[in-house]
Amino acid sequence: MLNLKNESEFRAEIFARNPRGVSEILSRARVCILGAGGLGSNVAIMLTHAGVGEFLLVDFDIVEPSNLNRQHYALKHLGRPKIEALKEQILEINPYAKVQICGEKITSQNAREILKDEKIICECFDGAENKAMIANLSAEYRDKIFVCASGMAGLGGANSIQTRKFGANLYLCGDSASGAGLENGLISARVMLCAAHQANTVIMAILGEN
Template sequence: MLNLKNESEFRAEIFARNPRGVSEILSRARVCILGAGGLGSNVAIMLTRAGVGEFFIIDFDIVEASNLNRQHYFLRHLGSPKIEALKEQILGINPYAKVQICGEKITSENVREILRDEKIICECFDGAENKAMIANLAGEFKDKIFICASGMAGLGGANSIQTRKFGANLYLCGDGKSDMSAGLISSRVVTCAAHQANAVIMAILGKFKV
């Protein structure tokens, strides 16, 4: 059991394997995650373990049994709002993290107001229409970085999932295909989530170029 007196001691111990100076940058970063399902829940956990210090997580759904094959939840979370269950896990890894949650459904009417002050936005929605809505905002908000996902279903090779840059501030992770008939398998979903988490980290550090 760790017996660390303050946040600086905690970060020095838990994130000791980060390169020098990286932990400090990540600890000051804020990331907005849209959707807390197969992509969003795994992205949030990976970013927490990397040392990101602040989150804004938006989702209106609850944890169901069918989520457990690929989403970062456990039996104890069934019936709980995903944002609450995910916040619990984040704080279980880093009790000093700041986690803001919102149970509002994102629509074309409220999306601009909700994302107004966000700088790094990770789109982790399920529906193609919602994904397109967020990706289309990249051209409108040049001061924000959008990291979106498209294509992670089925049993295809993991190497087909890539990160590509479109324009100045839009990154798209996945294989670019949308075939939900092939099912959702955790390995490919988490592979895509890892691409998103890595893109977020590189964006925070100002080193992400494709």
């Protein structure tokens, strides 16, 4: 068991393998994650492991058995709100993280109010309509960075998952083609590939590398 007296000691030990100076920058960063399912739960955990210090998690759903094949939850989380279970896991990794949760369903009516103070927004929704709604906001809010996803279903090759930049502040991760359905399905490795692209893009944006 670690016996670290303060946050500085904690970060020095836990994030010792980060490149020099990166941990301090990430610790001050805040990321809004819209959706806590296959993409969002994995993005949140990856960013926590990287050292991101603050989150806003937005989701209204609960953990169901069919989620466990690809989402970052366990049997003990079944029936619980995803944002609560995900917050718990984040704090188990980094007890100094600041995690705000919002159980509202994002709509065209409340999206602007929820996102008004957010600078980095990671869209991890399931439905195409909600995905398009968030992506379209990138043209309206040029001071925000939007990291969206489209296409990660089925058994396609890993190299078909890519990150593309559109305009000044919109990034799209995925193959932009494969939709989830009865034939394609959703496999953990491919969903996580897309989530990793999103998490990596967020980190690069925080560090100003894009």
